[in-house]
Amino acid sequence: MKKYLFILFTLFGCSLSFGQSFEGTWEGSLEIQGMELPLVFELKYDGEWKGTMQSPKQSKQKAPLSSIKASADSIFIEMKMIGLKYSGRLSPDKQAIDGIIQQGGLKAPMRMLKKDPATIVTDFPKVRSQKVNPPYSYDTLDVHFSNTAEKIKFAGTITKPKGEGRYPAVVLVNGSGPLDRNSAMYGHEPFKVLADYLTKQGIVVLRYDERGVGKSEGDFKTATSADLGKDALAAIKYLRTQSNVDPKKVGIIGHSEGGLIAFLLAGQRIAGLDYIVSLAGPAIRIDSLMILQNEALAKNSGTTIDTKQLAMIKRNYEISKSNLSTEKAFEAIMTNMKVIPGSQEADFADQIAVLITPWYRYFLKIDPTTFIRKIKVPVFAAYGGKDVQVNSTENLESLTDNLAKQPKNEIKLYPNLNHLMQPAKTGGIGEYPEIPISLDPELMKDIANWIKAL
Incomplete structure (x- = not known):
């Protein structure tokens, strides 16, 4: 599944002689599975260290560093929320930092160069053909809801059609990795694009920051798929309280691990879950x-x-x-x-x-087939023929074999789509940020039409 490098650091000690040399804007770059990932750090000392980090290919967001410490010519940076660390040493001319960056299974050298902020491109340069900007033709509402069992408060956005009436409604569930409500990655915001499209088609949509991400509380590092499933349930429960939601048409759209979570919840026959949409959701062990x-x-x-x-x-x-x-x-x-x-x-x-x-x-340890066999609610499932993370052939075959037959189910292969459900040439991870389309328009149309026909 997909893994996103998002960086923050902790720096050791602080001496003014060298320490102040770390102030300023620094730019580094990593190669991750054939993709160049630039990172921009802004460090400032005003009695204490403060700083931000941006991954321009992934997001516009400048995330605050959890801690920065500098001692002599050494620096250490950490972002505890995502388990990321960087340690480096200042070059003699004080224009570069040579160090090691770590996150999960990644450990790699990274050199950062001191830059004039005016020379840095701080937004992903590729054109995004599906950019969603206000004013919107529908109502938007920032909301909060809670996973009461774990006492975690979540922040999210509801988008809903204008006017009276009750509408089908859906919760968007992210794939693996700490992701915000827009599922922002590689300069794309596919969940914002999907919410915009569905709401214009008369569907209420709730999307939310995962635990420990954005404005949501909690600790993502300690969460399992079961925990994330409970968070999705809390979102469903909250969405059902909205006055303009049709209580017989509330579902989940999950991508990747989110699609797996949709299978698991539907297989447990959770009350209040009326249908599911799984995009590149694993259907094999x-x-x-x-x-x-x-x-x-x-x-x-x-x-x-x-x-x-x-x-x-x-x-x-x-x-x-x-x-x-x-x-x-x-x-x-x-x-x-x-x-x-x-x-x-x-x-x-x-x-x-x-x-x-x-x-x-x-x-x-998860075997989705044991849950898929128990699903009774309608299922729409989509796989990309060029997906290198969730192989379409084996997963589509398993879902077809194990899902009980019913006329409302729809299982589709989109031959030219990758794991992010973008039109792709090779399907390789390195292509993700290069593709201008964030989410295939034909797929979105099929999802909307299927939901409205239930």
């Missing part, structure tokens, strides 16, 4: 899905996974899914990876730590 994903990403980047590597990956997943303690699981994975030269080095250990996070260990 997740450990099998991840094997296919590894192979597809390797092929897309021009490489292959040999037999020995594949056996090692499968064994890692078995260990991750086991009931071993975190410490024992980590030790077992390290032992299993001895077939890779250098895998016992400390730096390599950081890269595989993601396999023992609560989210990943829970995620790998």
